[in-house]
Amino acid sequence: MGLFNRVKLPEPLTCPNCGVAGTWTAQFRFGATDLIDYEVGQHLNWEFIWAVEGERGHHRVLAQGILEGCRHCGTHDFGGLLWEMVVIEIVDDVIVSVVQDTSGDGWWAEDWRVLEA
Numbered sequence: 001m002g003l004f005n006r007v008k009l010p011e012p013l014t015c016p017n018c019g020v021a022g023t024w025t026a027q028f029r030f031g032a033t034d035l036i037d038y039e040v041g042q043h044l045n046w047e048f049i050w051a052v053e054g055e056r057g058h059h060r061v062l063a064q065g066i067l068e069g070c071r072h073c074g075t076h077d078f079g080g081l082l083w084e085m086v087v088i089e090i091v092d093d094v095i096v097s098v099v100q101d102t103s104g105d106g107w108w109a110e111d112w113r114v115l116e117a
Contacts, residue, residue, distance in 0.1 A: 003033040003051050007065065007088055009098050010040050016082045018073035026086045026098060028065030029053040029111040044093045053111060060116040061090040064101060064108050 004027040014021040025037075032048035046056045054061065065086045069076040078084060085101035 002029070003035065004029050005031060005033055005036045005038060006068070007038045007040070007095060007098050009086070013067075013082070015070040015073060015075065016078055017070060017075040020070070020072040022071055024071070025068045026065035026088070027068060028063045028086075028088050030061065030063040030088070030090065031056075031093075038095055040095050040098060042095055044090065044095070046093075055114075056093055058090075058114045058117050059092060061112055061114050063088040063090060063112040065098075 006025045006027055009024045009026065012021045013024045030053050031044035032046050033051045033053050034045070034048045036045055038044070044056070046052060054063070065088055067078075067082075067084050067086065083100045085107075086098050087101045087103070088095060089097040089099075
């Protein structure tokens with residue numbers, strides 16, 4: 001995946017391996033990809049010009065991401081018991097939501113899609 005950013009999911013998840021509920025994060029590639037940690041409501045950083053994915057200034061963008069492992073037990077293998085892909089909605093360069101990817105499209109050819117320029 002190369003360099004990426006991380007976004008904290010707004011709702012806790014329960015790990016199917018250890019049963020501990022907690023805060024989870026997802027990796028994604030949009031904006032300056034410099035291992036930046038984000039939360040819903042934050043503006044994307046575009047200042048790291050040689051490691052940028054996507055384009056700033058679009059009205060509405062969806063970025064695809066993947067859950068990181070459980071912070072308690074470290075598992076990354078959810079064995080189909082927990083979804084792994086998320087969709088991050090970005091409006092005017094602000095992260096507005098992070099939800100389970102229920103599209104059924106699998107991995108997109110690009111890590112992001114412009115819905116409204």
